[in-house]
Amino acid sequence: MSFVFSKENLLRIETLKKRYPSPKALCLPCLWMAQHQEGYISIDAIDTISEEIGIAPMEIYGVVTFYTMFHLEPQDKLNVQVCKTLSCKLCGSDEILKHLEGKDVKISHVECLGSCGTAPVMQIDDVYYEELNPEKVDEILKSLR
Amino acid sequence: MSEEIDIVIDSKTYHAKEGSLLIDLLIKEKIKVPYFCYHESLGPDGNCRMCMVEIEGQKRPQIACDTFIEPNMEVRSTGKTIEKVRTDILELELINHPVDCPTCDQAGECSLQEYYMDYGLHEAKVSISDKVKHKKHVDLGSNVILDQERCVLCARCTRFTDKITHTHELGIIGRGDDARVSTMPGRKLDNPYAMNVVDLCPVGALTSKDFRFVQRVWFLQTVNSICHGCAKGCNIFIDHNRVKYQDDVIYRFRPRRNDEVNGFFICDEGRLSYKALQENRQETALLQGKEIREEEAIQEAQTLIQKYKDNISVVIDANLYSEEIEAILRFAKKINASVHSPLDVYIEESFKDDMLRSAHRAANYKTIEALHIDTHEPKSSGLLINFNHPQNFNAAAHIDFLTHQRDVPSLVFPIADYTENSGTLTNEDGILQKCEKAISRNLPIPTVIEILLKVKV
């Protein structure tokens, strides 16, 4: 197994284990740590987590594929996640998506981000960008380069 | 909670344990109820939603696999409402199904097909191009092939590797109509019981590489038998067929439920043991490697027995039927031979596990013990008559009764194997079990008993 949790993450895992009735509850927390550490969740990381928390690798793999925010491959491009659900759609998410076409980013259509009052919205990494229009999108992308 | 109570199903009264599962009662009483995900060995999961019944006092139809029997319960398993519900859910089950029955090995024993005839007969409303596409041929390993498009996601196979073998190779990935059964990337289904998932699969999603495209199931004849792979005595079905102009052939072994012995399953090694059984059969009598007629062989045997009178040992294979062993004992007594059945040779500790596989790889060693047969090797003797025991022993002369070819320069009689004969066995737990005769060869091979009756001593 070539994946090893960082010392800091190992410490967090030990702390978290005391906070749950079963180490299995650490499945999502560990997957998040692995994804932050490597940028994606490798099969090696799944094996390491399996040993750490006592859930079979296949079960963890099933979990990873159930949740949309986990990646099994490295993300080489900026992942621009545009909310396409109703309120954003009513307020112009189509225009944002069209504007993003051809730009050197990965465009992901995601479901409701819970930011309907400030539609249209997109998320890049962990940050929301709200009340978007094409000019604002350009500024944001420029600032992230 | 475990009191026997009355329950009314379709206006008829039945007895059942309070708190037990309704679907178990329906299955036991052979009341028709369709289901994919429920399996008596795996328990309820409630995902397929097919086993809907109406329960008096409940607004909506309920699934029988998640209904516990209560006093004064009144159930309707038929009627317009329930049939419509089943028809509608089945239609949803079928919309993404490829309907490739003509090339599917499950055809003929497929729950989807069966229920379609009972409740379905829908017109196709989704054109082929609109169906969700998945992989049609995934080699899961252990002789199991997965067709994700035929899968109804009942999760029986994944629950089998989670709850029964605890090997966790299979799981469901993705979600919604993108969900599918899979292994970890680069990993295989790999456990000694893996092929049971093929039997568990209610549709043609999991098929056996060994059986794929070999025979349509409706041509097969089925016979009850016992696996001879070890002393557990797992109950099996032998599926065989005589294709025109060819010989009667075994196409597969399948587990046969016996809660006392093997439950629902058998190990893969036992399941596939039918193959070796049909290879390298000893079909004719031999003398020093040369074919001879049976009468000649009997003559030769009688001469040998006469020549080595009072200096004869008999060795018996612990896989023979009890009736055969007893006949051999009678014969040995007549010719005044010592009788042996060395059992050490059958012990294989590495084969043993905590599910079904026993270290004693002899189907009837308990009978050998019960008859107080000497389990030591015979001392060097003049004539050694070996009834298919796997070991070779030193002696001045040999007579071998063999089911399968062996390199012995002696007098050889071919004998029927257990699928060509009927008889009883006692398994390692002392349970007496019967095997039926499955195979009738175009040129029959005599049984041990038939030959012994012809030998005049």
Place this chain on the structure above:
Amino acid sequence: MRECKIVSRKFDIPGSHTLEVSKAHGGYRTLAKMDEYSPLEIIEIIRESKLRGKGGGGSPASAKWTLMPQENDKNGKSDKPSFLAVNCDESEPGTFKDRQIISKDPHLLIEGILITCYAIKAKHAYIYIRGEYKQFQDILQFAIDEAYEDGLLDHCDITVHRGAGAYICGEKSALLESMEGKRGHPRLKPKHKEPEWFFDNPILVNNVETIASVPFIIQNGADAYKAYGTEHSPGTLLFAMSGHVNNPGVYEAEYGTSMMAYINHFGGGIRNAKKLKAVIPGGASTDVLTAQEAECATLDYETLRSMKSALGTGGMIVMDEDTCMVTVLKNLLEFYHEESCGQCTPCREGTGWTDKLVGKILDKRGTKEDIEKLLEIADTMNGKTICVFAPAVATVIKSFVSKFRDEFEVAV
């Protein structure tokens, strides 16, 4: 319209998310009040207040609380610790209220958690937060860290548990499956009333806003809470508005407020002076209302139920006269198609099929039979699954097709 800020009282104060500002404005003072009552008395006050769950279902909060074991009983459940799970998996389209609480007044939530845990004898609370809310989670975590430092959490732990993108995890049993490290599949419902279970330990699952309402009720009494709202829907809700309104956002109002008065008063009316066409009253999974229906609607559980819709989360999605309702239904079905957990056949296959059918109608490739088929599938999806996801989709489909049938027929 009467101003009523029960949960949002401190929202507009600068630095409201910090312990200092919170305490300066009365934060945590109810903990002293709490000590005057026994746990059972707290539950009794909550029962009297008729506080209803604010996650969408609207059932009385106290009903779930009373299922939590108060005494060590002899039925083998004795030494199992009780837990609280706060549902912050806010994912219902049109709903963005809980994020206001955790980012603008997280200490109110913590205070509510402490009181709730006291009442149900839990020593540990988890806050299950949707994975996308990381930036709000950070604010919440900061507040929890402050509370730890201040000694507020000496006898009761709070752990934030981050989800990872799955709408269905807002369903309480799917949430617990997710917390147990599994795929978020809703569990089969128990036959008799019992608590939820977290690794075989009793656990109470409540929405963020429900818990955040608790301090006001304990501080001021059940009657003070019932002074707002209607008889059966007492109190307030962080109603929200999005879509074609001038001032979308979250504004607390009492139950029973007229829908149009709310939209006009807080939302400033329909955008670009257009006419109203339809309102989805409480998150995507509630039946759409026509403009005429919206005129008569008041924002309480009973009225909306009588209109064959539901109050849901109170997140209204407002649509103007130019909106194509076939497009809207297609958009919602794409959401459900993407988010179905895939466990039950009717939902797994039904969401995909209805999405494709409406897509076909939208592309003008549909037939009249497709509309009928759509309604038929909706019937099959209703009432035959483990959780209420599929039934919600079914009624959404039916409401759109029946109320705007002409638009569907024009499209075929």
